[in-house]
Amino acid sequence: MINLFYISTEIFLSLSILTLLLIGVFKNKSELFIYNFTCIILLVGLAININLKPEFPIDLFNNSYKIDYFTTLIKSVILISAFLVMLCSLNYVKQNDILKIEYPILILSSILGMLVMVSSNDLIVFYVGLELQSLALYVLAAFKRDNILSSESGLKYFILSALSSGLLLYGCSLIYGFSSSTNFDLIYQNSESIEYGIIFGIVFILVGLAFKITAVPFHMWAPDVYDGSPTSVTVIFAILPKIAALTVFINFLYGPFLEMFDQWQAVIIFLSIGSMVFGAVAAIGQKKLKRLIAYSSISHMGFALAGLSVGTNEGIQNSIIYLIIYLIMNIAFFCCLFMLKRENQYFDKVEDLSGLSKNHPLLSLCLMIILFSLAGIPPLAGFFAKFYIFTAVIEQSMYFLAIVGLLSTVIAAFYYIRLIKVMYFDEQKEKYDLNHSIGLKMILVISSTIILIYFINPNIINNFVLDITLI
Amino acid sequence: MNFPIISSLILLPSIGALFLFFINSKNITGIKYVSLFVSIINFLISIYLWLIFDQSSYEFQFVESRVWIKDFINYKVGVDGISILFIVLTTFITPLCILSVNSSIKNRLKEFLIAILLMETLMIGVFCSLDLVIFYLFFEGGLIPMFLIIGIWGGERRVYSAFKFFLFTLLGSVLMLIAVISIYWIAGTTDIEELYKLGIDPKYQNLLWLAFFSSFAVKTPMWPVHTWLPDAHVEAPTAGSVLLAAILLKMAGYGFIRFSIGLFPVASEYFVPFIFVISLIAIIYTSLVALMQDDMKKLIAYSSVAHMGFVTLGLFTFTQQGVEGGIFQMISHGIVSAALFFSVGVVYDRTHSRRINDYGGLVNVMPKYSILLMVFTLGSLGLPGTTGFIGEFLILMGTFKKSFLVAAIASLGVILGAAYMLWLYKRVVFGELTNQKLLKIIDLNKVELSILTLLALSIIFFGFYPDPFSNTYSVSVENFINEYNDKINNYNLQNQ
Numbered sequence: 001m002i003n004l005f006y007i008s009t010e011i012f013l014s015l016s017i018l019t020l021l022l023i024g025v026f027k028n029k030s031e032l033f034i035y036n037f038t039c040i041i042l043l044v045g046l047a048i049n050i051n052l053k054p055e056f057p058i059d060l061f062n063n064s065y066k067i068d069y070f071t072t073l074i075k076s077v078i079l080i081s082a083f084l085v086m087l088c089s090l091n092y093v094k095q096n097d098i099l100k101i102e103y104p105i106l107i108l109s110s111i112l113g114m115l116v117m118v119s120s121n122d123l124i125v126f127y128v129g130l131e132l133q134s135l136a137l138y139v140l141a142a143f144k145r146d147n148i149l150s151s152e153s154g155l156k157y158f159i160l161s162a163l164s165s166g167l168l169l170y171g172c173s174l175i176y177g178f179s180s181s182t183n184f185d186l187i188y189q190n191s192e193s194i195e196y197g198i199i200f201g202i203v204f205i206l207v208g209l210a211f212k213i214t215a216v217p218f219h220m221w222a223p224d225v226y227d228g229s230p231t232s233v234t235v236i237f238a239i240l241p242k243i244a245a246l247t248v249f250i251n252f253l254y255g256p257f258l259e260m261f262d263q264w265q266a267v268i269i270f271l272s273i274g275s276m277v278f279g280a281v282a283a284i285g286q287k288k289l290k291r292l293i294a295y296s297s298i299s300h301m302g303f304a305l306a307g308l309s310v311g312t313n314e315g316i317q318n319s320i321i322y323l324i325i326y327l328i329m330n331i332a333f334f335c336c337l338f339m340l341k342r343e344n345q346y347f348d349k350v351e352d353l354s355g356l357s358k359n360h361p362l363l364s365l366c367l368m369i370i371l372f373s374l375a376g377i378p379p380l381a382g383f384f385a386k387f388y389i390f391t392a393v394i395e396q397s398m399y400f401l402a403i404v405g406l407l408s409t410v411i412a413a414f415y416y417i418r419l420i421k422v423m424y425f426d427e428q429k430e431k432y433d434l435n436h437s438i439g440l441k442m443i444l445v446i447s448s449t450i451i452l453i454y455f456i457n458p459n460i461i462n463n464f465v466l467d468i469t470l471i
Numbered sequence: 472m473n474f475p476i477i478s479s480l481i482l483l484p485s486i487g488a489l490f491l492f493f494i495n496s497k498n499i500t501g502i503k504y505v506s507l508f509v510s511i512i513n514f515l516i517s518i519y520l521w522l523i524f525d526q527s528s529y530e531f532q533f534v535e536s537r538v539w540i541k542d543f544i545n546y547k548v549g550v551d552g553i554s555i556l557f558i559v560l561t562t563f564i565t566p567l568c569i570l571s572v573n574s575s576i577k578n579r580l581k582e583f584l585i586a587i588l589l590m591e592t593l594m595i596g597v598f599c600s601l602d603l604v605i606f607y608l609f610f611e612g613g614l615i616p617m618f619l620i621i622g623i624w625g626g627e628r629r630v631y632s633a634f635k636f637f638l639f640t641l642l643g644s645v646l647m648l649i650a651v652i653s654i655y656w657i658a659g660t661t662d663i664e665e666l667y668k669l670g671i672d673p674k675y676q677n678l679l680w681l682a683f684f685s686s687f688a689v690k691t692p693m694w695p696v697h698t699w700l701p702d703a704h705v706e707a708p709t710a711g712s713v714l715l716a717a718i719l720l721k722m723a724g725y726g727f728i729r730f731s732i733g734l735f736p737v738a739s740e741y742f743v744p745f746i747f748v749i750s751l752i753a754i755i756y757t758s759l760v761a762l763m764q765d766d767m768k769k770l771i772a773y774s775s776v777a778h779m780g781f782v783t784l785g786l787f788t789f790t791q792q793g794v795e796g797g798i799f800q801m802i803s804h805g806i807v808s809a810a811l812f813f814s815v816g817v818v819y820d821r822t823h824s825r826r827i828n829d830y831g832g833l834v835n836v837m838p839k840y841s842i843l844l845m846v847f848t849l850g851s852l853g854l855p856g857t858t859g860f861i862g863e864f865l866i867l868m869g870t871f872k873k874s875f876l877v878a879a880i881a882s883l884g885v886i887l888g889a890a891y892m893l894w895l896y897k898r899v900v901f902g903e904l905t906n907q908k909l910l911k912i913i914d915l916n917k918v919e920l921s922i923l924t925l926l927a928l929s930i931i932f933f934g935f936y937p938d939p940f941s942n943t944y945s946v947s948v949e950n951f952i953n954e955y956n957d958k959i960n961n962y963n964l965q966n967q
Contacts, residue, residue, distance in 0.1 A: 372615055377641075378608040387604075387648070394652045402652075406645035413641055417618065417634065425622050425630050455608070458540050 006058050006067045007119075009049045009075060013112045016041045017105055024101030031099045038104035039086050042111075046079040063183055064122035070468045071119045073320075074247045078118070081239050081327050082111050087439040088335050089232035095344045098143050098230055106143075107236065110136035114244035121255075123172045123182040126248065130168070130212075133241065134161050140236065141229045153228025160221045161211065168208025174201030175256075187256035199263050205252060206267055212245035215305060216274035219298045223286075226294035231346065234290055235334040238297050239327045246304055246323060250316055253308060254470040261311050268309040269401055275302025276405050280412035289337060289348045292415065293330070296374060299412055300326050306405055307389045310396045317465040318388035324461060325385040325454070329373055332447035335440055336367045342432050353419060355428025364423045366448040373451045375416035376409045381454035475535050476520055477548045480558065481596050483513050484565075488588040496581040503569070506584040510566040510591065517562040524555055526942050529950035531601060531664060539605075547662060548599040552947030553798060556940060557598040557718075557725055560805045564717045565591045567922050568710035571813060575709045575820050576624055583624055583710075586616040590714055597722050603651045603661040603730075610686075610722060611644050617711070617719065625706040632699075632706035639699040643689030650682035654734075666734055667954070673737040673962055680738035683731050690723035693783060694753040697776045704772035705825070709816030712768065716775050716808035721801045724782050728794070732786065733951070736958040739787065746787045747877050753780030754884035761891045767815045767825045770895055771808065774851060777884060778804045784881055785866035789955055793869020794948050799940060800862025803933075807850040807859055810926035814844050817919050818899075821912050827895065832904030837914045841900045846927040848896045850934070852889040857934040 004011065020034050020041075027033075049072060057068035086107065093099045113133030120126035138161065142154020176182050178197035179190040191198050211218040226234045257264060279299025286292040304326070307319030339360075340347040357364040373382035386409065393402045454461065487509030494502055525532060534549035550558065568587055576583050593616070596609035614637055622633035655661050658669055671679065689696045700720075704712045732739045754777050761773035778800065785797030817840065818833070819825055834841040846857070853859035863885055870878040904910065915923065933940060 377615055378611045383608075383611075387652075390649070391652050391655070394649065395656050399649070399653075402649050403646075406649060407642075410638060410642045410645060414634070414638060417637055420618075421622060421630055421634070424619065425633075462540065 006052060006054065006060060009045050010112060010115050012048055013045055013108060017108050020105050031101050034101050035099060035104045038108055039083060042079055042083040046076060049075050049079060063185060064125050065119055066121040067119060073464060074118050074243060075115050077324060078111060078114050078240060078243055081331065084331050084443055085235050088338060088443045089235060091437050092232045092338050096230055103143060106136045106140050114240060117244050118247045121184045127172065133244065137241065140233045141225055143233060144230050149228035150230060153225040156221055157225045164208045164211035167204050171201045171204025171208060174204065184256040191259060202257055202260065202264055203267065209245055209249055210271055213242050213301045214298050215271040215301055216278040216298060222298060223291045223294040227288055227290045231337055238293060238330050242301060243323055249308060265309055265311065268305055272302045272305035272309055273401065273404050275299060275305065276408040280408040283415045287350050289350060293333060303386060303389050303405060306393055306401055310392050310398065312392060313469050313471055315392040316470055317468050318392045320465045320468065321388055321462060322385040325381045328447050328450055329370055329382060332370045332444055335444035336363060338440055339363055339436055340432055342430065350419060350422055353422045354426040356423040358428040359431045366444055367423065368420050369448045369452050371416045371419050375413040379455040381451040384454060384458055477533050477550065477599050478535055480513060480516055481592055481599060484509060484588040484591040488585045491581055491585050499580055502581050502584060506569050506588060507566060509588065510569055514562040514566055517559045521555055521559055527946060529947045544604045544661060545602060546605060547601040549601050550599060552944040553728060554598045556802055556943055557721055558595055560802055561591060561594045561718050564713060564809050568713050570918055570922055571710055571816060573918055575816055586620050587710060590616045594718050598725060601663045603654060607648060607651055613719065614640055620711040621703055621707045624708040629706045632702040635699045636703040639689050643686040646682040647686035650679045653679060670958060671734055676735040676738035677741060680731055680735040680742060687723040687726045687731065691720060691779045691783065692776060694749055694756060700776060701769045701772040705766060705768045709812060712812040713809045716812055717805040720775060720779055721805055724801045727783065727786050732955065736955050737962050740959055743787050746783055750780045750784040751877060751880050753777060754881055758884055758887035758891060765827050767827055770891060771811045775808055777888060781863060781866050785869055788869040788873045789952060790869040790872050791948060791952055792865045794952065795941065795944065796862050796865025796869055798944055800866060802940060803858035803862045806926055806929055807847060810847040810923060811851060813922055814847060817915065822908055827898050829906055830899040831902040833900045835904050836909060836912050839915050839920060843923045843927050844896065844900060846930060848892045850930040852892040853885060857930050860934060861937050
């Protein structure tokens, strides 16, 4: 008998998606209702998920679906951040004419896809989850369909992502061919002798996944897609798929391919160094905040990958902490973006921040904290994220990676403090609106406070990941 | 457990800053009084700490330790005879900075004072921390408020200077971070007391020393990475320049004693010639550069580089006199350079010019100012009877023990120092009063007079009677030298 209790989150989300679709089809003007209801569904899903608390790993559906502490934690993180994203982008969605019934439902389906991805213990289940997630995101990227940039970004994302999915599928088939199974555990058992077919398969899968988390050299879509999509979708791109894809990275690397550590380590280090350096250098010349944050997230993914490349439990745990702090910083950053509006028009250029500190001292204080934290300056949370990663990296004596990584933070610091310079040292412009929703303000203030005072007791966040032991 | 006096020293300014944050920014008097009150209380606490400090012991005192990051890092603070003086220096200079904002800071006063108070927290934290990671946090955290102080309230080229300051220092420090983490994995702890006992394997020491050096050399600043300092000094507002010169530079000198020499004695011994050479270059070269400056602040900034050259020279002699001289020179320079920057600030507020050529004949219109500036000038060039003399004299004594040639060249720096300072004084204070603007200039007001008098008195008093300082650090320094020699001897024995 399969214990369906452990996938009640997924079941609940699927049922809600269907119900919301029905409501949307039969009831007129139900957009706002569905949007709000989606927020509630996410919260309820979160509650169900937290309630699971699996004491030991549970395998479902013929061992193709796995529930353990790690996946539950990641699912909770995904659900919380989805909720926060929905909450802070409500006004933006309303004012930009993208509040249609499909919008929240697509987000929900993409989240459902992510949950499946995170828990998958089988190549096919994993692929189904990945496609559910990606298909919903393609539509979301092009959601402002009258806007040429948005359509372009949707198309671009679709084509390039389909290409990467193709590579990934090819990798899966190679793995299946050489290990005669799609199940992660069986692949692990069957791949003890190193066969080149499997190594090829791993490389293809890594390429596909690197595409999803925008690691260099598979990053080229990110700036255009981030820039073209509506900001409320950009924030989803910047956070949710990255958490899911990075978890899948961990599931793959430290699951079926653990034996081939020596083979894939170099690939991950290459991805990591490339992302850290390229993300830092390319962001310097950017004039739009969304493009800038796209490059910055490329660079941040490089750091998270650096944690994965060391092959220890500490490395994984530190990557997860990095991811959690990264998402707090990003949500806060996008909250600031949502606040840059004047008469229902939103601004996203660097020069729009000019002199912000004179007109909006509190907003610019928060943004300053976020930017210093993104740059990794102590004692803010962003510094600790990097500090943990490099602790794990240096433990394995990977000094080259550590030095390159830390030098790239210096380069990256340049463009972050350039934004601070624009806010604090430049001449002021017109005021922006102040009528933001209370949820948006709350999220901004709370997340900046967390970033600021994380150092007082780092154990609160760190304790979550201590129980993750995959090796 | 006893009252956590060190933690309260560290925290009090931050609490004051938090309190300021909630005061209405229009209530200027309230803001000033609150910040002044907080910093004076902090000064009194540090004086009390100095009084109850046991001078006959070289152990760390008032140590507080509690778990911070589980199984990884402890929050550990404490003071010994060396660090306590820097704490008193910090708490002494900060209220003066706050007093001086009256005339120099026109806009966003509240934010400025918050930044100064946060800076105080971080600076005290640097001198108290007994854990490498905690030290790094405080050391690097200072970047944020200082960046803002230079960038928001600075002069015309403030953006360039702020960026240069930020990126130079950050670049130096990331290598130190790698070294800190490496030490954790090599020795299994980042606790300084334990690291002193355990020692670090000599085969790693050279690289680790270089990594720490890269950070401290930028901060000290040593030639050739000193170029951020003149820019930062020139553009920063008066209070910012004072903090930078008086205390921030001392963090690096303190770091050399506590970490570079204390943790890596073998490497330090190995790199002595290197340090001597760049210290000498710093002394001679920057003194010559200082001679040619036509901007007062720049001149003093270059003189700071030269004086810090003396400090590194003294510290790396590893003799009782040299190290004591280095410490004394840092304290003395902390007071003297603060005084000089305050003095420049006084005339800058009145005429908005820092160019030496715009001045001349000030003695006719500002007699009080001229007298006080005389004291500071003499203090800076090291006239006997001022604190500057004792520091330089001890350093040269220590250096003579090591190498006659180095000491002889360094003495040349003393002469050059006298040359540029006296020439500066002559051009600013004496001569004809040619600039019409200066005719209407008014002499020091009460606040300025009290700040400068206090500094002048301490320069002269401790110049004649240095015992309060030297009694405090002598036992610690003696122990420091002994431990250093023991470690070197052990290493030499093992290699024979």
